[in-house]
Amino acid sequence: MAIRFELEDLNMRPDPEPLLTEMIHAAAYRDNTVGLNRFCPVENTDKIDRQVLHSYLRNYYTPERMVLAGVGIEHEQLVECARKHLLGVEPVWGSGQSRDVDRSVAQYTGGIVKVEKDMSDVSLGPTPIPELTHIMIGLESCSFLEEDFIPFAVLNMMMGGGGSFSAGGPGKGMFTRLYLNVLNRCVCLSVQGVAEQSSLASSHGWLHLLKANTLCFTSAYSA
Numbered sequence: 001m002a003i004r005f006e007l008e009d010l011n012m013r014p015d016p017e018p019l020l021t022e023m024i025h026a027a028a029y030r031d032n033t034v035g036l037n038r039f040c041p042v043e044n045t046d047k048i049d050r051q052v053l054h055s056y057l058r059n060y061y062t063p064e065r066m067v068l069a070g071v072g073i074e075h076e077q078l079v080e081c082a083r084k085h086l087l088g089v090e091p092v093w094g095s096g097q098s099r100d101v102d103r104s105v106a107q108y109t110g111g112i113v114k115v116e117k118d119m120s121d122v123s124l125g126p127t128p129i130p131e132l133t134h135i136m137i138g139l140e141s142c143s144f145l146e147e148d149f150i151p152f153a154v155l156n157m158m159m160g161g162g163g164s165f166s167a168g169g170p171g172k173g174m175f176t177r178l179y180l181n182v183l184n185r186c187v188c189l190s191v192q193g194v195a196e197q198s199s200l201a202s203s204h205g206w207l208h209l210l211k212a213n214t215l216c217f218t219s220a221y222s223a
Helices: 002-012 017-028 042-047 050-060 075-085 149-159 177-183
Strands: 111-116 133-140 161-163 191-200 205-213 217-222
Touching: 002 017, 002 042, 017 111, 017 133, 017 205, 149 177, 149 191, 149 205, 161 177, 177 191
Parallel strands: 133 217
Antiparallel strands: 111 217, 133 205, 161 191, 191 205
16 A cells, blocks of 8 residues: 555655656666666555565665675774674675576667556646646766766766746856746746766766656756
8 A cells, every 4th residue: 555655645746756767777778777767656566565665675685785884983993893793793684595587788668658647637826737738858978987987977067958947046047048048048848957977887887867847747858
């Protein structure tokens, strides 16, 4: 029941960015690695039991896949605490033989994922939330281990972005590329907001634009 509630709450939120992030992964890396579902599909909720949870923990929560970090504590004291409370303690899911974990490298495929949603009955007050189309467009970039990582980080800052609101006061990104060339020039398209984001990992990376305007689709496209 808790999982179903979380999924229903996720789908009813006015802010679709968590779902769009899931969709852009599915479009960019279709059916592999980071493109697989991060949120549990509704049809799988009844299949989750104690055995499934213990099997997952036994396979993925292993010492070689974990790190221990401490802030405001001496290194020797942290090591001593780790040895006292972690070494020699068998987890509740047992210590049986774990299977080999898939270590496949993300394969960029590109594609389109689109969902039509009715948000007419979703409101946080007497004023209804405008029905907007949210579009995320992604382009393959580089990992954070490549030389082009810094140029892409600079590009991210230059693109900027934000919501369509009245100007006023410094620090609102009013002179970034997306403000000057999209929000300030596409009034006729009813653009409510646009922003550029980057997602970088050790084996892959991409940058994507998130745009909202007055239609009623949620879609993610990765070229």
